[in-house]
Amino acid sequence: MIELHERTPKLLEKGNYVRFLSPEENFSPTFKANVIYQVKSNVQVVFYTAFIIPPGDVSLVKLNNDEDALGLYPENPKTLYEVLVGFGGTEDIIIYPMMPSTDYLLYLEKAGMRPNPGLPQLRYLGMYTTSDSPVNNPRLVLYFVKDMDQFALQLYNTNTKEDEKLIVRFVINKCYLEEVREEVKAPVKDILHYKLLRW
Amino acid sequence: MPAVVVTANTEGETAFETPIIRVGKILGIIINNQSANDITISITDKFTPSPTVTNPSPTEKEVTKFEVTIPSGQYETFNLSRSPIKILGTCRVVASATDTACKIAIIYSFELI
Numbered sequence: 001m002i003e004l005h006e007r008t009p010k011l012l013e014k015g016n017y018v019r020f021l022s023p024e025e026n027f028s029p030t031f032k033a034n035v036i037y038q039v040k041s042n043v044q045v046v047f048y049t050a051f052i053i054p055p056g057d058v059s060l061v062k063l064n065n066d067e068d069a070l071g072l073y074p075e076n077p078k079t080l081y082e083v084l085v086g087f088g089g090t091e092d093i094i095i096y097p098m099m100p101s102t103d104y105l106l107y108l109e110k111a112g113m114r115p116n117p118g119l120p121q122l123r124y125l126g127m128y129t130t131s132d133s134p135v136n137n138p139r140l141v142l143y144f145v146k147d148m149d150q151f152a153l154q155l156y157n158t159n160t161k162e163d164e165k166l167i168v169r170f171v172i173n174k175c176y177l178e179e180v181r182e183e184v185k186a187p188v189k190d191i192l193h194y195k196l197l198r199w
Numbered sequence: 200m201p202a203v204v205v206t207a208n209t210e211g212e213t214a215f216e217t218p219i220i221r222v223g224k225i226l227g228i229i230i231n232n233q234s235a236n237d238i239t240i241s242i243t244d245k246f247t248p249s250p251t252v253t254n255p256s257p258t259e260k261e262v263t264k265f266e267v268t269i270p271s272g273q274y275e276t277f278n279l280s281r282s283p284i285k286i287l288g289t290c291r292v293v294a295s296a297t298d299t300a301c302k303i304a305i306i307y308s309f310e311l312i
Contacts, residue, residue: 048220049219049220050219050220051249052246052247052248052249052287052288053248053249053251054248054251054253054254054257057248057251057252057253057254058251058252058253059249059250059251059252060252061249088311089222089311090222135311136311155249162262162285163246163248163262163287164287165222165287167220167221167222167311
């Protein structure tokens with residue numbers, strides 16, 4: 001559900017195939033795991049937003065469809081959102097992916113090797129800065145389907161003297177999917193459940 | 200490159216509004232104080248921060264980014280192109296006296312990254 005590429009990846013197109021991988025029978029309430037779906041139609045929607053974070057402070061930006069969130073999850077049970085995310089504005093704000101929104105998504109295997117903005121030696125673990133996925137060359141991709149667990153970005157302003165602004169550009173590739181029952185020989189794009197990122 | 204000229208005013212004059220998805224950068228300031236008195240000029244940034252862990256309901260705030268006193272009859276230029284002043288919201292010019300004989304020019308740009 002989250003991928004950081006070396007360069008801007010190609011978006012899914014009409015006719016492409018995807019498969020959701022999950023440790024459970026279902027990837028989400030609306031999509032089955034290990035079943036192949038085909039993109040029947042798609043369209044790209046661009047959305048810019050920005051956040052001003054006070055010195056040394058932390059903000060939690062939820063991306064799902066809650067009242068206080070950005071609303072970047074589909075409502076249609078057959079829709080997949082493939083979201084390219086680019087950051088601009090300042091290098092001083094670091095961005096932690098959170099999934100579910102109370103847990104850091106990315107960490108290492110040794111005990112204690114988890115992000116911790118309060119500890120300088122662990123502050124820059126499992127996070128992104130604007131240069132990891134710049135606005136004009138986005139490399140971070142997220143995948144959202146209806147009623148998925150809540151994904152969030154935790155924004156931490158490392159500048160202890162000044163407010164900083166982070167600009168975020170989302171390119172949302174709205175894909176309408178249909179289940180495929182016949183055998184598929186073409187390449188299939190695998191989309192991993194976040195629980196598969198924690199082995 | 201855009202530029203704006205305002206006159207000294209104790210209430211403050213808006214120089215420019217930074218679009219939400221841009222960061223304003225002041226690259227130069229020119230102050231021509233032909234009034235009879237010395238005048239202190241403050242450049243401020245007015246904005247509302249995002250809700251945070253420590254402040255879930257933030258209110259608008261105004262931060263002073265640059266301040267200088269120009270003696271009567273003086274003309275001063277500040278080239279800030281090497282270290283621009285960042286403006287996140289509304290850029291305002293606030294003076295210690297109201298006088299149309301004191302003019303302040305701001306040269307600025309808007310940037311995405």
